[in-house]
Amino acid sequence: MDSLWNYFKNLFNKAEESSPSQPLIHEMISRSAEEREDYRHWKNTLVCRRLMDWLNDQYAIYRVAPDDIDEAVDFLDTPSSKGFVIHFNKTRYSKRDVTHFFDFLKEQVLGLDYRSQISDLRTYNRADWVETIERHYLKPGPRIRKEPQDDGRFLQKYGNIMIELELRNDRVFNLRFRATSYKDSLFKEPRDFEELMQEIMV
DSSP: OHHHHHHHHHHHHHHHHOBTTBOSEEEEOOOOHHHHHHHHHHTTSHHHHHHHHHHHHHHHHHHHOGGGSOTTEEEEEOSSEEEEEEOGGGSOOOHHHHHHHHHHHHHHHHTTTEEEEEEEEEEEEOSSSEEEEEEEEEEEOGGGSBOTTSOSOBOOTTOEEEEEEEEETTEEEEEEEEEEOOOSTTBOOOOOHHHHHHHHTO
């Protein structure tokens, strides 16, 4: 009983000490066999197709009329970072659907000669809610790092890719997808983000 009490006491103490640099919980993402099977089924559902079509349509609108996109999405476009954020708290998608979409985006990127650097989960005690961030971080695979008989600069394809799913009190808040490239003489220019969007949305 004492050991159980000490466990809970330590957990609450950690909650008080939680900060942006020190999460209450930090662990690797692990999906159960049931979750993996459910995900395999989900990929072939209308929900998955509808999400991809909607995101595709919103990106097409953004490129010609940025002010006309849906309030549930924003796009990032800076010299070093490109991406999007979907405000799932403004939609009716379930936590299951969004979690599967989060993993689906990772799978799509892995199909582009990328490798998974880390998939982890961090939980923070905020003032008004408990925040959980699930993260997939991917980098270009070693096979595409350099081209033979080239000028020796590294290929970076679309840059490093971060996919983050944010939950507040275990409810889906938003999903962020960001490709960050290097502006350095050691690296070639990254490929267009538009091409990445076409690749992951097929």
